[in-house]
Amino acid sequence: MTAAPPPRSPSSVGDALRVAILSVGDELLAGDILDTNMHGLANELAARGHRLVGTACVGDDLDAIVSALRRAAEDADVLLVTGGLGPTRDDLTRDGVAAAFGLALEERADYLAQAQGSNAVLTEGARLQATFPAGATVLENARGTAPGFLVEGAVDGRALRVACFPGVPSELRPMARALLDGLGPGARAATRKLRCCGATESEVGAVLAGVMDRARAGCLVGVTASKGILTVSVRGDDARAVDATLEEARALLGDTVFGEGDDTHPAAVVRLLAERGLVVTTAESCTGGLVAGAITSVPGSSEVLREAVVTYSNEAKTARLGVPEALLAEHGAVSEPVAAAMAEGARARSGADVALSVSGIAGPGGGTPDKPVGTVVFGLADAAGTVTRTFRWRGGRDELRTRSVTVSLELLRRRLLGAARDRLP
Amino acid sequence: MTAAPPPRSPSSVGDALRVAILSVGDELLAGDILDTNMHGLANELAARGHRLVGTACVGDDLDAIVSALRRAAEDADVLLVTGGLGPTRDDLTRDGVAAAFGLALEERADYLAQAQGSNAVLTEGARLQATFPAGATVLENARGTAPGFLVEGAVDGRALRVACFPGVPSELRPMARALLDGLGPGARAATRKLRCCGATESEVGAVLAGVMDRARAGCLVGVTASKGILTVSVRGDDARAVDATLEEARALLGDTVFGEGDDTHPAAVVRLLAERGLVVTTAESCTGGLVAGAITSVPGSSEVLREAVVTYSNEAKTARLGVPEALLAEHGAVSEPVAAAMAEGARARSGADVALSVSGIAGPGGGTPDKPVGTVVFGLADAAGTVTRTFRWRGGRDELRTRSVTVSLELLRRRLLGAARDRLP
Numbered sequence: 001m002t003a004a005p006p007p008r009s010p011s012s013v014g015d016a017l018r019v020a021i022l023s024v025g026d027e028l029l030a031g032d033i034l035d036t037n038m039h040g041l042a043n044e045l046a047a048r049g050h051r052l053v054g055t056a057c058v059g060d061d062l063d064a065i066v067s068a069l070r071r072a073a074e075d076a077d078v079l080l081v082t083g084g085l086g087p088t089r090d091d092l093t094r095d096g097v098a099a100a101f102g103l104a105l106e107e108r109a110d111y112l113a114q115a116q117g118s119n120a121v122l123t124e125g126a127r128l129q130a131t132f133p134a135g136a137t138v139l140e141n142a143r144g145t146a147p148g149f150l151v152e153g154a155v156d157g158r159a160l161r162v163a164c165f166p167g168v169p170s171e172l173r174p175m176a177r178a179l180l181d182g183l184g185p186g187a188r189a190a191t192r193k194l195r196c197c198g199a200t201e202s203e204v205g206a207v208l209a210g211v212m213d214r215a216r217a218g219c220l221v222g223v224t225a226s227k228g229i230l231t232v233s234v235r236g237d238d239a240r241a242v243d244a245t246l247e248e249a250r251a252l253l254g255d256t257v258f259g260e261g262d263d264t265h266p267a268a269v270v271r272l273l274a275e276r277g278l279v280v281t282t283a284e285s286c287t288g289g290l291v292a293g294a295i296t297s298v299p300g301s302s303e304v305l306r307e308a309v310v311t312y313s314n315e316a317k318t319a320r321l322g323v324p325e326a327l328l329a330e331h332g333a334v335s336e337p338v339a340a341a342m343a344e345g346a347r348a349r350s351g352a353d354v355a356l357s358v359s360g361i362a363g364p365g366g367g368t369p370d371k372p373v374g375t376v377v378f379g380l381a382d383a384a385g386t387v388t389r390t391f392r393w394r395g396g397r398d399e400l401r402t403r404s405v406t407v408s409l410e411l412l413r414r415r416l417l418g419a420a421r422d423r424l425p
Numbered sequence: 426m427t428a429a430p431p432p433r434s435p436s437s438v439g440d441a442l443r444v445a446i447l448s449v450g451d452e453l454l455a456g457d458i459l460d461t462n463m464h465g466l467a468n469e470l471a472a473r474g475h476r477l478v479g480t481a482c483v484g485d486d487l488d489a490i491v492s493a494l495r496r497a498a499e500d501a502d503v504l505l506v507t508g509g510l511g512p513t514r515d516d517l518t519r520d521g522v523a524a525a526f527g528l529a530l531e532e533r534a535d536y537l538a539q540a541q542g543s544n545a546v547l548t549e550g551a552r553l554q555a556t557f558p559a560g561a562t563v564l565e566n567a568r569g570t571a572p573g574f575l576v577e578g579a580v581d582g583r584a585l586r587v588a589c590f591p592g593v594p595s596e597l598r599p600m601a602r603a604l605l606d607g608l609g610p611g612a613r614a615a616t617r618k619l620r621c622c623g624a625t626e627s628e629v630g631a632v633l634a635g636v637m638d639r640a641r642a643g644c645l646v647g648v649t650a651s652k653g654i655l656t657v658s659v660r661g662d663d664a665r666a667v668d669a670t671l672e673e674a675r676a677l678l679g680d681t682v683f684g685e686g687d688d689t690h691p692a693a694v695v696r697l698l699a700e701r702g703l704v705v706t707t708a709e710s711c712t713g714g715l716v717a718g719a720i721t722s723v724p725g726s727s728e729v730l731r732e733a734v735v736t737y738s739n740e741a742k743t744a745r746l747g748v749p750e751a752l753l754a755e756h757g758a759v760s761e762p763v764a765a766a767m768a769e770g771a772r773a774r775s776g777a778d779v780a781l782s783v784s785g786i787a788g789p790g791g792g793t794p795d796k797p798v799g800t801v802v803f804g805l806a807d808a809a810g811t812v813t814r815t816f817r818w819r820g821g822r823d824e825l826r827t828r829s830v831t832v833s834l835e836l837l838r839r840r841l842l843g844a845a846r847d848r849l850p
Contacts, residue, residue: 054489231457311732
């Protein structure tokens with residue numbers, strides 16, 4: 001859901017490079033691993049005002065690599081390649097780049113020692129990792145053994161710069177940042193994002209319809225949703241227009257907005273707690289510690305969370321939280337009375353200002369006609385009293401647990417805001 | 426790290442389709458969201474013995490979509506397209522497919538009512554979602570409003586089948602499964618995987634070097650690593666050769682292997698606990714509930730975990746686990762004596778058979794010259810006694826916490842195996 005692309009304005013201070021990304025590896029096409037490099041590099045490019053024109057992934061196949069390089073030369077100024085630089089003979093990125101540019105491969109004496117490391121014998125793998133297309137600039141890898149390289153030239157008569165990196169994300173990211181910094185500034189495209197919770201993508205789209213239409217003049221407005229969190233992004237070459245559009249969107253979205261940029265939902269909740277000087281605790285059943293885990297993902301969360309419990313069994317709910325056995329027997333562990341008692345017990349025993357409880361049937365087993373898999377109850381106890389909520393969702397165990405974490409934190413966020421409208425994702 | 430591709434053997438029972446995947450969406454290129462669809466579809470294809478020849482991602486741009494379809498027709502029999510089917514004018518997948526195949530777009534009366542839903546007014550968005558290339562087979566979407574469609578024909582004179590799905594993973598997956606099931610069986614390529622922990626990728630590669638070389642005759646052996654977990658995959662057209670190669674690898678890797686296929690590390694630990702009739706509890710500081718969260722990610726984990734605590738503050742460590750104040754004052758919360766006392770206290774108070782503790786400095790603040798960010802101590806207490814470990818890692822807060830979860834579970838797994846070799850990731 002995005003409006004028209006922005007026209008380039010004269011306020012640009014650099015040139016937006018047209019960049020493409022190529023991932024190389026049989027393991028990616030086989031589904032063995034999820035490629036997160038493209039997403040990471042896309043963010044690095046967006047932050048610098050460069051334009052990602054497209055991405056592709058091919059296997060460890062020389063022809064496929066060469067063909068992908070030729071296609072990139074048609075659309076892009078710069079191609080970033082990840083993977084295929086390892087020490088085995090099926091790592092063919094260096095061969096593919098050499099072939100596409102019509103270059104020989106040469107072993108570089110200055111990198112042989114580094115590749116050999118502390119090994120007594122110079123292995124074939126080490127020799128491969130010290131081999132580069134002739135004239136390539138070697139890109140140092142501070143975290144691994146495989147250096148990257150940069151080749152500048154022409155493929156099929158079209159100018160192209162190709163930078164190749166190892167596929168390991170922790171090695172790749174600093175290397176790619178260093179390279180992109182060296183390429184100079186892109187267009188000063190401004191990008192700002194609002195982060196929201198408590199509405200669906202369609203609802204946000206409807207609320208922002210007018211903004212998205214008017215934005216055609218200069219900004220691109222997009223809405224994306226992931227795991228109950230929505231991101232409204234505004235992009236354009238005119239920073240003032242981006243700011244104005246963003247503020248218009250913020251006013252329309254109201255307290256659905258919890259943050260900006262890469263702000264996380266737990267960070268917003270921790271910030272609100274810290275501002276109010278409040279301490280939270282959690283009593284979790286089906287989420288098994290993930291709500292506390294989300295809160296403690298935030299640096300400095302020790303200010304607002306001192307302790308938490310996972311009470312998975314009924315016995316633990318009684319022993320650790322004082323939930324009456326009779327209440328469990330009468331209503332079952334997945335019930336609003338039990339969620340209320342869990343939250344109240346957690347608050348009283350920990351001395352926290354506010355307590356969250358979650359109890360549900362995450363499946364795949366454990367459902368009943370009355371309480372099918374996907375039934376989750378939430379409790380929140382604070383000085384003003386106790387509230388409970390029940391939801392019935394569809395989805396797998398992981399999805400239900402993740403969603404439950406977001407809803408529990410959103411219940412707290414809205415309570416802290418004193419929001420009249422109790423909207424939950 | 427993979428050996429040569431397998432030759433096709435005459436034992437194949439179907440035809441491996443050559444499949445390509447195209448993701449469409451400005452939000453993907455802008456880095457707003459991580460595309461997980463390609464990985465999911467790659468697994469579906471691998472499970473059916475079809476061959477994924479490549480993937481690409483383009484923005485919401487008609488020319489780019491048409492160009493990607495043309496390129497797919499060069500290499501693939503089937504193209505799976507995700508995204509760009511929404512209700513707004515920037516959703517251009519249907520236009521792109523129609524243009525590439527030279528088809529008109531037509532509004533389908535039988536889908537207008539469905540697209541309108543309970544709305545009184547027929548919106549432009551609803552009309553768009555009921556519009557398909559002429560002659561397309563509509564693919565029902567049980568979980569959302571945007572149906573998919575299948576077009577079979579020729580692009581630039583090359584036969585191509587294009588199936589288009591919405592980009593939302595939970596809508597896409599069942600639709601794609603139904604379509605792929607309808608395409609019939611692929612080659613009966615056997616794929617088996619070993620899942621390992623407690624060694625590096627290089628170590629596993631070195632151990633398996635001989636297997637990987639001999640495998641050239643018929644199987645492809647690959648090793649991938651993610652977050653401390655290694656996957657050794659063996660693929661080939663001859664199931665017996667795959668089995669033999671896998672068993673050879675298993676024997677060499679010993680107790681590093683914790684499971685097969687898509688088995689998870691927590692599931693392996695829960696299985697070992699259940700087999701031995703043991704109950705575990707956790708006492709977490711820096712991981713803030715994520716170890717308990719990982720254990721309870723496993724269906725049926727209520728058999729082996731009844732309760733757990735997060736003791737983030739020193740006071741909670743004393744109050745909930747009986748860690749002496751003097752011990753905390755003398756050694757600090759991130760120390761082996763405190764980790765031991767946490768585990769022993771958790772075990773004694775919960776009545777569990779075995780207790781895990783984690784305490785560390787996840788950063789970015791809180792480090793000292795003595796105990797820098799990345800220092801994490803682990804404890805394990807069981808009937809045989811208490812063991813502790815200290816690690817110093819580099820990495821960001823999320824990375825350190827994730828790694829700590831894996832190490833904590835691996836410490837338990839090796840204890841349960843009675844492994845002489847205490848190797849940790």
